[in-house]
Amino acid sequence: MAEAGLYISPLEDYSAFLGFNRDRKKTPFTIIGIPLDISSSYRSGCSLAPQSIRNTSRSIELCSFVNNINLEDIGFEDLGNIIMAPGDIITSLKRIEIVIESLLNEGRRIFILGGEHTLTYGSFKAFAKIFKNPCLLVFDAHLDLRDEYLGTKFNHATVIRRIIDDTNVLKVIFIGSRAISMEESSYALEKNDKVSIYRFWGSRIPIDIIDRVREDISRCDAIYISIDMDVIDPAYAPGVQTPEPLGIDPQNLLQILSRLIDTRTWVTDIVEITPVYDHSETTSFLASRIIIEIASILIESLNIEKSYCKI
Amino acid sequence: MAEAGLYISPLEDYSAFLGFNRDRKKTPFTIIGIPLDISSSYRSGCSLAPQSIRNTSRSIELCSFVNNINLEDIGFEDLGNIIMAPGDIITSLKRIEIVIESLLNEGRRIFILGGEHTLTYGSFKAFAKIFKNPCLLVFDAHLDLRDEYLGTKFNHATVIRRIIDDTNVLKVIFIGSRAISMEESSYALEKNDKVSIYRFWGSRIPIDIIDRVREDISRCDAIYISIDMDVIDPAYAPGVQTPEPLGIDPQNLLQILSRLIDTRTWVTDIVEITPVYDHSETTSFLASRIIIEIASILIESLNIEKSYCKI
Amino acid sequence: MAEAGLYISPLEDYSAFLGFNRDRKKTPFTIIGIPLDISSSYRSGCSLAPQSIRNTSRSIELCSFVNNINLEDIGFEDLGNIIMAPGDIITSLKRIEIVIESLLNEGRRIFILGGEHTLTYGSFKAFAKIFKNPCLLVFDAHLDLRDEYLGTKFNHATVIRRIIDDTNVLKVIFIGSRAISMEESSYALEKNDKVSIYRFWGSRIPIDIIDRVREDISRCDAIYISIDMDVIDPAYAPGVQTPEPLGIDPQNLLQILSRLIDTRTWVTDIVEITPVYDHSETTSFLASRIIIEIASILIESLNIEKSYCKI
Amino acid sequence: MAEAGLYISPLEDYSAFLGFNRDRKKTPFTIIGIPLDISSSYRSGCSLAPQSIRNTSRSIELCSFVNNINLEDIGFEDLGNIIMAPGDIITSLKRIEIVIESLLNEGRRIFILGGEHTLTYGSFKAFAKIFKNPCLLVFDAHLDLRDEYLGTKFNHATVIRRIIDDTNVLKVIFIGSRAISMEESSYALEKNDKVSIYRFWGSRIPIDIIDRVREDISRCDAIYISIDMDVIDPAYAPGVQTPEPLGIDPQNLLQILSRLIDTRTWVTDIVEITPVYDHSETTSFLASRIIIEIASILIESLNIEKSYCKI
Amino acid sequence: MAEAGLYISPLEDYSAFLGFNRDRKKTPFTIIGIPLDISSSYRSGCSLAPQSIRNTSRSIELCSFVNNINLEDIGFEDLGNIIMAPGDIITSLKRIEIVIESLLNEGRRIFILGGEHTLTYGSFKAFAKIFKNPCLLVFDAHLDLRDEYLGTKFNHATVIRRIIDDTNVLKVIFIGSRAISMEESSYALEKNDKVSIYRFWGSRIPIDIIDRVREDISRCDAIYISIDMDVIDPAYAPGVQTPEPLGIDPQNLLQILSRLIDTRTWVTDIVEITPVYDHSETTSFLASRIIIEIASILIESLNIEKSYCKI
Amino acid sequence: MAEAGLYISPLEDYSAFLGFNRDRKKTPFTIIGIPLDISSSYRSGCSLAPQSIRNTSRSIELCSFVNNINLEDIGFEDLGNIIMAPGDIITSLKRIEIVIESLLNEGRRIFILGGEHTLTYGSFKAFAKIFKNPCLLVFDAHLDLRDEYLGTKFNHATVIRRIIDDTNVLKVIFIGSRAISMEESSYALEKNDKVSIYRFWGSRIPIDIIDRVREDISRCDAIYISIDMDVIDPAYAPGVQTPEPLGIDPQNLLQILSRLIDTRTWVTDIVEITPVYDHSETTSFLASRIIIEIASILIESLNIEKSYCKI
């Protein structure tokens, strides 16, 4: 990993996800933390999320909910965190890009523990370099499609727009977005060949959107899933930068994910968790569970050898 | 506003709702904070709610959920807070009455940021002076129909009874009440010409109650909506004086509101939020969203010129 | 109560459940707190739960949700707490057994305010001595069926296995379990004559499991219900030792309980509440409500004289 | 206690101070809680303080710091709390007056667990009726000498002025006051025959003020000590309504108290503790300790039979 | 203020310091908030500090501690906050520089409400442009003299070194620094013509350092005071990014300030307060008090017309 | 370490103290965490302390306060935590004994990160096996000399008595104890050949006790220092099980330690930190600093090669 290695803080400084660190040869999955926390406008604190997610993950049982696979057999390689450049978002995003590119070149299926949503710019840039017809599936209460926010171009309110501007992304699909501004709504309309928005409010997104989303992503060669935890209702995910009421519930999210994820899914990021507002750590516990479930769906899709918990 | 003006703390001491203060000529809506916090028996702290609701409102996007209206065009006049008389509920209620009466005389559609539920006495008294056949729609886990509580007549446990006693209210309709006492149940039965109770527990009130409520309010000339946030399940609204389990979810509340609100709705109060128990401010975020949605429904009903966010 | 009395801390040190202490002759129900908090592996703090549940219970209205019974007529005898032996789980469990046996001998219907789940071992042992064909209905996100955990045999992760090993329990039925390990899944399979698991994730368990559970318990002479609050989704019950996402909602839990409880139900315990993580006390409020509702269902089943709140 | 008894909530609803309730014949000391919380302007929540002080007191060891007396022999009678009239400060103050007068008539040495500072009005009124030449020693960061505050006469900012206006208090002495307004400073100057102010900021008040204070109180027949916990630095007492920096430390407070208290001291109140802001309960722990130490000083002064812890 | 004005968020969005906004002609003092929060490595959240300081300031009494001046006569102009560029520290620092330069050109005495310590770079750059022989007095537990930190040049750990590198600062004096690294200690030694360090740990810095500091600053034409709140012991100032034990107490800080401040003092910044860790807001209360006291010392030095609180 | 190794959780699960793990050959110091949390009677939660202390230690600068030694050169070996047996204090204490004995046999200077105070029994037993004339220096607000507590023999209230009973300890010296019971005071008096108590309350213990303590320990061949963090005033160390007011300040503690520690000091434990009550982590920060300072004093005493930070 040459240069990439320079930007990763040594593993022994962090407890591994789930409490063990599986050798790369035995698992397709790599965990990498990205404690970016640099452009928040309201609250801040999501740099502490990778540690918090890992911490809660060690109390999680390893039989998956969606398909009863025993994750213990397969597990995750956990590389630790990418070292952020304090106060310098451009450098930080560049480091993210280098590390993710290196991991994708090595054929890893990646789970990113954010960090603020802006990190998706760096990682998607790497993703778009590696794969043809790259697509981005965004679960977010917001669209993050502003052109500029408080005078800067790279931040959590503009990140998806920057990706559309700067990469060859084929399709950006938003699921569960509900809090939008006029500026974003106009821009999305204008870009409606590239951007699909499944706007919903309330606890359940009708499952019949699945077919339309599948159609949207039918020409994608590779899919990047970005989960801004504020897509979920604050009852279930209170510990985020901007809690937006009337979100989906986690059951609905898992149902949708289990029908959309297939072998084209290479990167998943989970962003915007803010532990200092996450009383009783319920948001981090939920993030840990979501990662396990996505991994289980991928194991099924990838047809990896596995065992089941029988109940 | 002559005398009323004396009781309002100067606007520049408070950040306006949504972060901007629209001129009265351009919007029918007036925000007024009422930090009453004087008669609580269990916890206290709801005097800090107006500030907390305004604070969270500044992170809210302005396209409404229920009908996609762009609120930025219309906005709200925010007058700041009514100054409470410390330890003197009678004087405080009188000031509330004077200010609300003055605003209604000026034809404003009012949103009150409470404060404890007792404030509804003062504002409804003004309301009942201005309008013929005034009605009160109460969303509350409780009935607040006790005759006396710990030896006093004016407090959060007696407020609706006092309104029935002291005003010419035509109809009081409770929606979502679930935690009641024998005393209240007996009283309500006795007054069943005037009082309707739609008691429910659990997340969803069947929408078919709407027709019955519509019938109940058919003879009302003007409607006052009082939302005690404890009507909502504590999962979604933990920051209240008395969290009562098994409440409705916010989606259900918005659905009901969107079918009941019409041009007869003049005042809405949102009461009992207690910020010090509102971890991650989710209750205040929800209150901000509810206000925006009610305003949007009113804009539609009142046929005000507007623009839409198109998604 | 002879020896049993020695282990109970004098009543006047604790506020009674609901704020009043009904004489034993007027109510079949006895409340007993068990502040066991000795074997936690992740967090701790559930020794403070009995006090917290009692505290919140005093703000609860006394008309039941499920059947509108006025609980004030009947009420609860509240004996206070069993004194735990610090650092000595064996002695603590023995004291629990002695007290519960004594109460059952006196024909009391018991509600236990936990305390960690391990206490169920002591109380079920007593239960299994008194009743023939005793059964255990467990509501828990977990199975607690490990043989050993961190080198010990008696703790919250092994408690149900120990009960199966050490008592003549006829049937153990798990409802709502979702987070399991391979070890537990294998053991349960092996013991499938004795153990039934209704595994579910998500907010609603289909009510049609009721018939199957009824069949499972058809040969039981007496039923012990153990409610580990983590069976409920952390949105509704954040204040527990190990919040496990994707749990059932409280409405669903009450619906299931109201169809399963009958005169064979003698003991109910509510365990694992951890007040220091229970922001706004919503978990304790919910526990108080669950106890009132179970008591109301029992009043109906036992055909005790009662009055109704009429609404 | 006739009428007084009507206003006291039954004892069994509260855990006694120190965890035991000594018979009146064996101890001169009576504890009474006054959960007044009605006129706060900034924060609120001090109605929960009596419960919090009692709760922490049960973890306190019973050998006094100042003179090594074993408090266990003597202990306290704990009557529980006076029931406040929600939202009605005049009625609440009247109840306080009636109860305190009754207790003083019975010759009790009283410790009041507040509640907001305004309660001192009610209790001092009783005190001034019973004793000739009554004096008031106030430990407070503030003077509470405003004539009116936000339009009312009875609140935490005016309480001492009201006492000077409405009672025959001989002398009011402030110790440790530091945060004053021009209005108060002018008023105090005007009343300098009656009012002495020992203004200080910083951790230690020089002990040589003692002689001057002694001179000030030389003609007093009975002394009432009112301790607003904000006199102490917020490092030691964070859980108060208005934390004022640069306060005295608790060691200094105890030193001063131990030199000023004598047999003329009949009532001590400890006010303004706000548990929801009292993280780790350190302010309540400190209040418990202060009460024990004052009692020990009184035991010495009153020459009561006692035993000592010998170390 | 031309360009500077562009970067200031409109005043009506913020409550003014002390609750009133004095006209510029009547006061030499200008308050400006700088919510910079971009380069934190451990915790974050200091963007919320300006709002928190203003909020607590409204409960502060206006007679100063150090010299009894009535601040109400003079007060402060409060311009609101400088708008930070999310994720872009260079642009943010430039805006700070422009605004501070503009204010100094207008002859204002400035109080900056931080924000992270890095902001001092922007404001000192402006300061060093305006004044000859500019000096910097730093109160900080740390030296912030690293050359680079996690790969970037501008952050809270390097800010003072950057100032030494990039400006014509005549002298940098550290008071109360205690937590230093070898790298910083070596650098400071090397620069000992320019840098003086008064390293201390424990609650009181001996006042006799004053003469040495006075000597150090004797050739300075203008003095900038930067107060990193972590210089104070965490008992008094818990709400900071990096609480460092064994700090000075606030009394000592005020004593030192009152002997060092004279008419050469033009800018004071108060940085690193992190409200989400500032339980009971004690750190913000202390910051408000420090500002009032520094203003009072300046009023005395500047010989401005004033009145005194007489006690 | 044979058997000892079995009880230690693998290092890579924990971030090392100070963020790096020095090879045993280069440092005499070994860190070992003991998350015992089993016998608490009031609060619980100190099992999370080892992680919290390590976490804060990574933000600490490495030049010592007391003697300016650069700790980076020497550092610490950090072995991780001893695995506790849930609910089984006897087994847990045995594991502690085995591990500590093994480390002492290997000549390590040990720092224990507790855990509740009871752990000192296990580690001192090992200590007393290895060394002749072993002595115990206890810094604690309490004496922990009860014979039994709530019916058990091994808990935080009896631990020092058990050590006196069960080991050949030569001398037990208490420093800073202030909260004692009659039972303890009598016992201590009886054992006054073996037990010395330097009882104090208030912020500073006069340094002249040093000579008397030195005399007390003159015949000791090896010294074990046990620091119950509640010895320190709760202003500085709020995050403990039982905050006891009127404690010493950290400056005083370091002064005393720096005069008492010499080459006979082999083990130091720091116990009773309870992170969930440790707002802003100030207690853990302080513990980290205390460890660094004790190590620095030992480096000086042991005459190890070292470098100094020069300021």
Ligand SMILES: [Mn+2]
């Ligand atoms: Mn986003």
Ligand SMILES: [Mn+2]
């Ligand atoms: Mn978002």
Ligand SMILES: [Mn+2]
């Ligand atoms: Mn209500």
Ligand SMILES: [Mn+2]
């Ligand atoms: Mn209500």
Ligand SMILES: [Mn+2]
């Ligand atoms: Mn369980």
Ligand SMILES: [Mn+2]
């Ligand atoms: Mn469980």
Ligand SMILES: [Mn+2]
């Ligand atoms: Mn006061």
Ligand SMILES: [Mn+2]
């Ligand atoms: Mn005060």
Ligand SMILES: [Mn+2]
């Ligand atoms: Mn700094």
Ligand SMILES: [Mn+2]
């Ligand atoms: Mn610093």
Ligand SMILES: [Mn+2]
């Ligand atoms: Mn101890």
Ligand SMILES: [Mn+2]
């Ligand atoms: Mn202790």
